[in-house]
Amino acid sequence: MSIAITTQIICFIILSLVILIGALGVVLLESIVYSAFLLGGVFMSVAGLYLLLNASFVAAAQVLVYVGAVNVLIIFAIMLVNKKEDLKPISDIKSRRIISTSICLTLLSLLIRVDLTNVWPLSSPQNSIGEESTIRIGEHLFSDYLLPFEVASVLLLMAMIGAIVLARRDVMSKDISTGLPVDQELIEKSSEPLLTNKN
Amino acid sequence: MEYGLDLEYSFNEFLKGFGLSSEIAHIIWLPLPMLLVLVAAVVGVLVTVWLERKISAAAQQRIGPEYAGALGVLQPIADGLKLLVKEDIIPAKADGILFTAGPILVLVPVILSWLIVPFGQNLLISNVGIGIFLWIALSSIQPIGLLMSGYASNNKYSLLGGLRAAAQSISYEIPLALSVLAIVLMTNSLSTIDIVNQQSGAGILSWNIWRQPVGFIVFWICALAECERLPFDLPEAEEELVAGYQTEYAGMKFALFYLGSYINLILSALLVSILYLGGWGFPVPVELIAKFLNLPINAPFLQVFTASIGIVMTVLKAYLLVFIAILLRWTTPRVRIDQLLDLGWKFLLPISLANLLITAGLKLAFPQFFGG
Numbered sequence: 001m002s003i004a005i006t007t008q009i010i011c012f013i014i015l016s017l018v019i020l021i022g023a024l025g026v027v028l029l030e031s032i033v034y035s036a037f038l039l040g041g042v043f044m045s046v047a048g049l050y051l052l053l054n055a056s057f058v059a060a061a062q063v064l065v066y067v068g069a070v071n072v073l074i075i076f077a078i079m080l081v082n083k084k085e086d087l088k089p090i091s092d093i094k095s096r097r098i099i100s101t102s103i104c105l106t107l108l109s110l111l112i113r114v115d116l117t118n119v120w121p122l123s124s125p126q127n128s129i130g131e132e133s134t135i136r137i138g139e140h141l142f143s144d145y146l147l148p149f150e151v152a153s154v155l156l157l158m159a160m161i162g163a164i165v166l167a168r169r170d171v172m173s174k175d176i177s178t179g180l181p182v183d184q185e186l187i188e189k190s191s192e193p194l195l196t197n198k199n
Numbered sequence: 200m201e202y203g204l205d206l207e208y209s210f211n212e213f214l215k216g217f218g219l220s221s222e223i224a225h226i227i228w229l230p231l232p233m234l235l236v237l238v239a240a241v242v243g244v245l246v247t248v249w250l251e252r253k254i255s256a257a258a259q260q261r262i263g264p265e266y267a268g269a270l271g272v273l274q275p276i277a278d279g280l281k282l283l284v285k286e287d288i289i290p291a292k293a294d295g296i297l298f299t300a301g302p303i304l305v306l307v308p309v310i311l312s313w314l315i316v317p318f319g320q321n322l323l324i325s326n327v328g329i330g331i332f333l334w335i336a337l338s339s340i341q342p343i344g345l346l347m348s349g350y351a352s353n354n355k356y357s358l359l360g361g362l363r364a365a366a367q368s369i370s371y372e373i374p375l376a377l378s379v380l381a382i383v384l385m386t387n388s389l390s391t392i393d394i395v396n397q398q399s400g401a402g403i404l405s406w407n408i409w410r411q412p413v414g415f416i417v418f419w420i421c422a423l424a425e426c427e428r429l430p431f432d433l434p435e436a437e438e439e440l441v442a443g444y445q446t447e448y449a450g451m452k453f454a455l456f457y458l459g460s461y462i463n464l465i466l467s468a469l470l471v472s473i474l475y476l477g478g479w480g481f482p483v484p485v486e487l488i489a490k491f492l493n494l495p496i497n498a499p500f501l502q503v504f505t506a507s508i509g510i511v512m513t514v515l516k517a518y519l520l521v522f523i524a525i526l527l528r529w530t531t532p533r534v535r536i537d538q539l540l541d542l543g544w545k546f547l548l549p550i551s552l553a554n555l556l557i558t559a560g561l562k563l564a565f566p567q568f569f570g571g
Contacts, residue, residue, distance in 0.1 A: 068339025131328030
């Protein structure tokens with residue numbers, strides 16, 4: 001066994017362990033902040049797996065999109081929510097846990113079955129495209145995957161408009177969470193600079 | 200274009216001369232460039248810290264450090280030693296694990312990005328195909344480290360500083376990536392080597408700064424914002440936030456932040472010089488000079504000479520930009536947070552989008568000037 005293959009196997013084992021333990025930690029840990037940071041670690045390790053598969057562009061895109069955007073936004077949201085509120089204990093927590101665990105296990109068995117029955121086209125190092133994959137991805141995005149690509153951008157546009165409507169509360173007459181009428185004067189006041197009339 | 204020094208090949212051949220297999224030779228070779236670049240980065244930081252102290256002193260009509268070595272050149276080393284021997288404090292109510300992991304997460308991506316900085320045709324650690332995209336992806340990890348250290352400090356100023364840093368970093372990443380995309384469009388490649396080679400045709404005239412003036416300015420503003428340099432140093436803003444996310448840090452953990460921000464500044468300056476100022480290229484092409492003097496282009500002494508000129512040019516251009524950054528820091532006031540976000544989203548983003556569109560149009564209209 002050559003040194004390169006040994007290194008690959010060691011990297012694969014470490015990355016898989018990090019993914020498995022990290023993902024379990026995301027679900028099982030009590031502290032939501034730890035869960036969010038661990039999620040970032042899991043995304044990074046998935047990027048590492050892509051690197052092992054010679055897909056460096058996909059790995060970099062994974063880091064940029066999932067770690068740099070999705071995970072940062074999750075952490076941002078957690079840190080901006082400042083409600084000191086004790087969560088109510090859920091009465092039938094045990095049965096809920098059993099149901100969710102069984103659903104997850106069913107999904108897992110389904111995935112394992114797909115993995116075992118499908119015949120995967122294995123690429124050897126000789127016919128893997130490696131660095132050329134960036135060009136291939138671009139060609140696919142602008143030919144046979146053009147429609148999903150464009151539809152995804154429409155979806156993002158919709159999400160953005162929704163976020164702007166939610167953030168600009170002055171376009172709504174009622175508060176979403178409480179249902180009380182919005183005090184327009186307060187919004188006007190908050191958008192004025194504080195120091196303009198203090199000469 | 201396969202000329203220039205190939206140190207790796209000669210080193211491996213040299214080791215094989217002692218009867219080592221090529222795999223062992225490769226393993227012995229691997230850490231050398233990494234170590235060299237790490238040392239180069241740290242020395243670069245020392246020089247920048249000294250420049251910062253001296254130039255700030257000149258800007259404020261002081262003398263600056265004077266007694267530690269000639270003209271105070273040993274002052275940065277003294278600063279570093281002071282940080283090394285300081286007590287490492289973790290506040291009692293801070294979150295120990297996240298508090299320690301934060302500075303590491305800030306520093307490691309910055310150092311990893313040096314992977315793609317070329318000092319010559321073969322003088323870089325790895326010519327990865329995704330090149331400049333790797334840097335953009337890696338620099339997006341930093342905000343997580345900043346948020347982590349801001350949260351773990353258990354201090355309202357730290358949390359505010361961390362949130363500001365992350366917001367700033369996210370909003371300036373987009374125009375930054377778009378202006379890089381315009382360059383990539385002209386080069387047809389993400390590799391930093393190809394980007395420099397594309398500019399090496401006619402010396403100073405073919406540098407990207409003439410073809411991408413708007414992209415150059417947008418990139419430089421965004422790079423300053425990403426480095427949290429004044430006028431964009433809101434996350435640290437001493438007068439409002441004590442020191443932002445660094446407030447609770449002392450000793451070596453603070454030194455990691457300090458090191459990270461300066462390495463990031465040098466890295467940004469290097470990348471500006473690679474993307475827009477012709478990288479290792481001399482203002483007059485070296486091949487032309489060789490032809491003029493009737494020297495063979497593949498002669499060993501000429502290759503060593505070209506390689507050293509390449510390194511000197513890269514470092515010179517980078518430090519010129521570092522000088523401008525330091526001068527900006529000591530002469531401009533800080534922007535407010537709303538001005539910062541307005542500048543990012545309402546000015547730089549539309550401008551860089553228009554720049555990308557115009558570049559694409561020009562590429563179609565004049566393929567010989569804007570890459571075919």
